[in-house]
Amino acid sequence: MQIYLDGKLVPESEAKISVFDHGVLYGDGVFEGIRVYHGRIFKLAEHLDRLFASARAIMLTIPLSREELTRACRETCAANGLRDGYIRLVVTRGVGYLGLNPFKCPKASVFIIASTIELYPEAVYREGLKLITAATQRINPAALSPSIKSLNYLNNILAKIEAVNAGTVEAIMLNSDGYVAECTGDNLFLVRGNRLETPPVSAGALNGITRGVVMELARGMGWAVAEPNLTRYDVMTADECFLTGTAAEIVPVVSVDGRAIGSGRPGAVTLQLTDAFRKLTQTTGTVI
Numbered sequence: 536m537q538i539y540l541d542g543k544l545v546p547e548s549e550a551k552i553s554v555f556d557h558g559v560l561y562g563d564g565v566f567e568g569i570r571v572y573h574g575r576i577f578k579l580a581e582h583l584d585r586l587f588a589s590a591r592a593i594m595l596t597i598p599l600s601r602e603e604l605t606r607a608c609r610e611t612c613a614a615n616g617l618r619d620g621y622i623r624l625v626v627t628r629g630v631g632y633l634g635l636n637p638f639k640c641p642k643a644s645v646f647i648i649a650s651t652i653e654l655y656p657e658a659v660y661r662e663g664l665k666l667i668t669a670a671t672q673r674i675n676p677a678a679l680s681p682s683i684k685s686l687n688y689l690n691n692i693l694a695k696i697e698a699v700n701a702g703t704v705e706a707i708m709l710n711s712d713g714y715v716a717e718c719t720g721d722n723l724f725l726v727r728g729n730r731l732e733t734p735p736v737s738a739g740a741l742n743g744i745t746r747g748v749v750m751e752l753a754r755g756m757g758w759a760v761a762e763p764n765l766t767r768y769d770v771m772t773a774d775e776c777f778l779t780g781t782a783a784e785i786v787p788v789v790s791v792d793g794r795a796i797g798s799g800r801p802g803a804v805t806l807q808l809t810d811a812f813r814k815l816t817q818t819t820g821t822v823i
């Protein structure tokens with residue numbers, strides 16, 4: 536596999552970063568996960584917008600322009616013959632000293648991995664996912680904005696550990712007010728009547744690219760879409776529940792904390808949106 540690392544494509548065995556990189560020492564950096572479908576990079580502009588916004592929020596200067604990053608993503612896919620897969624685009628603070636001060640890291644590092652990802656087994660898409668509610672709360676936006684897609688995922692990892700220990704793979708994370716924020720690596724949606732509901736970004740949800748696409752598709756299909764604060768009660772009494780994410784796409788949820796959601800089977804609206812989403816991924820994107 537060829538990896539893009541600071542301006543060059545290098546073999547995987549040579550794709551190494553320093554132990555003094557603050558991305559490693561402190562999780563100081565930002566990233567994006569992006570999908571490639573049929574030789575096209577899906578929603579690249581939106582991912583780059585979020586990457587630059589995340590970097591700006593942590594005063595990190597990305598040493599490449601949008602055009603250069605676009606070219607680097609395309610070249611990395613082409614070098615690996617990747618036509619369907621997943622791009623991990625990472626910007627770390629770069630090499631510094633052992634202290635925290637990010638301004639002592641003169642240059643950010645950029646690396647790109649173009650590979651494949653399978654987040655959930657295929658059966659999950661047919662049969663639906665069983666969630667738990669994690670005891671680990673989502674980090675308060677006043678402490679660290681969940682809109683920053685940073686390399687520091689420990690909060691999510693603690694909740695993920697709870698999910699795995701409970702015999703499943705994903706967990707709902709609540710915010711410090713008790714409202715639903717999101718899952719450890721996906722946004723959450725509910726269907727109630729002919730209305731779609733998803734927690735607002737202010738509740739601690741990442742402004743997911745897939746979330747945005749699904750909201751737009753749903754509106755186009757005539758459904759109302761709202762972003763109210765949601766409680767566990769709202770989840771338990773919803774008609775349908777599903778998750779969205781770049782790697783996961785749209786995943787039906789059939790139970791939460793051992794309670795069936797709706798019919799306990801993947802819902803009709805979820806499946807209709809999945810169809811529409813798949814069609815969109817096959818027909819749009821930045822050609823490699």
Ligand code: PMP
Nearest residue numbers: 720721722741743744745780781
């Ligand atoms: N929330 C979190 C915490 C995530 O890490 C992700 C991305 N895996 C998402 C939501 C979904 O966002 P997107 O649709 O942009 O992948």
